[in-house]
Amino acid sequence: MINTRTVIWLLIIFVMSAWLAAKGKVSTELTQFMPAVINFEDQLLHRQLQQGSASRLLIIALAGDTQTKLAEINKNLAENLRQNTLFSKIENGEMRVDQQEADWLFERRYLLSPEIKEGHFSVDLLRQAFKQQLEALQSPLPLVSRSQLISDPTAEFQTLLKYWRPDRQLKRHFGVWFSRDGKKSFLIAETSAPAYNLERQEITLRTLQKTFQKVSVNKTVTMAVTGGPVFALESRDTIERESKWFSLLATLAIMLLLLLVYRSPGKVLISALPIITAVIAGASSVLLFFGSIHGITLVFGITIIGVVIDYPLHLFSSLRGNESAEKSIRRIAPTLLLGAITTAIAYAVFIFTDFQGLAQLGTFAITGLVAGVAVTVLVLPGMLKPTDIKPFSRQEYADLINKIDKLWYFLLAGMIIFISIVFYQNRTFPWQDDLAALSPMPDMLRKMDQELRAQTGADDARYLLAVTAPDQETVLQKTELLLPELNRLKQNKILQGYDAASLYLPSVKTQKVRQTSLPEKRDLQKNIQQALKGSAFKENAFLAFLTDVENSRHRATITMENYIEGAIKWRLKNLLYPLDGQWVSSIPLTGISQVEPLQQITSGSVRLLDLKTATHSRVASYRKSALKQLAWGGLLIVILLTVSLKNPGRIVRVLMTVVLAIAFDIAVLMLSGVRFSLFHLVALLLVTGIGLDYALFFTRRFQNTDEKLRTLHAVLVCAGSTILVFGILALSQIPVLRAIGLTTSVGVAACLLAAFSVTGFFKTKTG
């Protein structure tokens, strides 16, 4: 039983498995699967999609108690989360920075505050400020801090904090955000971990849950969390769960079917070997050439090479009781090899693309198909004893042939008419470019997300302005120039709010202007004296103020490099960063009512990015590129078939089978309202491979009726098992699995119909 080939194969499998186990890395970063980043705009988008805060935002809603209680829990939660490095930003309507950071910023208030300009400390303005401070002191509930009052009588620091408060159209009660009906209290958190780092995101969410349990003493209070990280994790969990269950179910079903057909548990086990080998070989080669395997490559790759499951079935059906399996395989090996190699070579075009994802997929598919067919042809026969499989009686066969012989042209005409009508009705092809529609998010979660986003105004982390310049200073100056425009748009209700680096870090130029606009000590002293005339304040009450202004005039200017670490710098880092030798200042915009006025303020160095459209167009360009490669692959298949088949009639019949099957599959899906995504395309690739196989087998030259019968048997078992497996997948709630399952099961049925009607299998005379 065990021959040299088996030993070599086992050895190779063992080595590859060990290597995969040791070094195999499955990456899930979607951006890596996207087209290679070429121009600056792409890089900007790439960074935004990868690290942009939009994908890291969590919306947290608390409900189930009185407003004061909810506000208290909200603040406690925020306080706890702010101390946790897993979160880079916690917003809840409060403006809080820690003491050390606040002191640092307070010292630099006259460089930071946009209110500082010539004459800001004039006698009149000072007199007004002093009066206001007096009123504050007199108030029945004086909440002013005495030390801040004497060093900052114009309340510059309070003004600054007001500027820094996020612009969200949320009601605030007791200092924190509430929904319009006042029943839910909100926090918006930004995770430190990038969106694609699911392990860190998982830890982050678990920490959030734990922290909530700690601070919510009241058991009636509930927390709802939504946002990018939640979806990513939920999707992953759902996919893992459903994939596990559905593949288990599918495996059981196919085993049962094969057991029923071949009545041999050994054969059922052996039939799994080619596909297992194919997956291991495919994964190993991707790991070898790319260093890691993308999760999508794995899913798509396994789908594409699903045709390998058919190979051992062809072998089983060709077995005869009176000859060795090695001899049996020789009869079908040319057809098997032709099918596998033709399909594999079609994927070779994928390897030569800029798209890492496609290149990985091509590598995986080629290696997998070749390994699968190699194991079937070289290794499997050594494991099989000569047996005879008697699928049909001759009478049944003759009946079937008669029926199809009478029907095939009706079948062909019917299929063509059906395809024409459906294609005519759907002249614009229904593509699905919205990635979100493909995420396996439960509807309930999606609804909650929409609701919370609408309520918090976190709805549109969609638009942002990106300002670029060669250096930090220039980019800040350019950003500053934009702010008056943005404020005007805000007043005109074209946007609700924005955030900009220059709010936290003015350009050095601006800081210097502010410094020179601060009065000299002597002048300020005079102004204070005059302003205090007739005031209740003592003459020396504001000495601290005088010193602070004087110090500010000579203080070193602030830059990104010397900025104090803390909540504000965190914000700043997301808004101002170097990229590809340039500096970028991104200005996220919220609550956009019209896009056009925004486009008017763009220029060469100020770009308006629409993340949603950008993602859509990236998906579309990905698809276009994939389609282009597929067209080349198709051409390659035609050439290969022409060269190897040399029989024009057979070539036409094989190609027609595939084209008809694909067209019929698409038409059926269109009719059922499917919008096509990459997942459907990938499944169509599998259908192409299967269709090619069926057609090649049906158009073989048969030596006798027995062989024909065996071929029909093999193809029917293949089709039955494939429809069974993918039909089960089609029942899944996950859009990806459903897409692949539906396309493939319908496609295999279409292949069978097309092969029946086009190949002339039932008409060919046997020798």
Add this chain to the structure above:
Amino acid sequence: MILQPLVAADWSMNILMQRFARIEILSVQYHEEKHLSLLRMPLVSEGVLEYRRPDYLKKAMLKPEQESFAADKEIITLTKNGKITRQIAMSDYPPLTAFVAAYLALLSGDQKELSRHYAHQLSGKEDHWRLMLKPKDKTIRQYVQEIIITGAKDRIHSINNIDAEGDSSLMILQE
């Protein structure tokens, strides 16, 4: 120990608190003087102090400006010229909690609650008593060093808040 003899035998904290516990509604005019080291002269204001058992307290300044704060359960509402300017939860400002809690605990006769926030010493006689409150919490002592309340029977005559820097605000209540 020194203070002990100063309190008449028939006059004690318990009795004072029992008297206060009987008060349902209170509304008195006040005259307040704030003495601050920053200022040349005291800040003078007038208004009405209102209390409703057990947890409503309002200080409405009528002169020189119309401004008020009202503590109702845990919520404090600030108004200016009759309009609400801000609503805050008491828990946001711990000093405020202690401050308001002291008055409410005192007026509602809740000695336990009062002791939670303040060390208290009562001296004098029934018709001329003096209650000194010292915050137990260190952070609160930054705002209020001590509160001295004087009165006769169940009537409060004056409340004097003294802070760490020696600034004080003396409130005289008029019938």
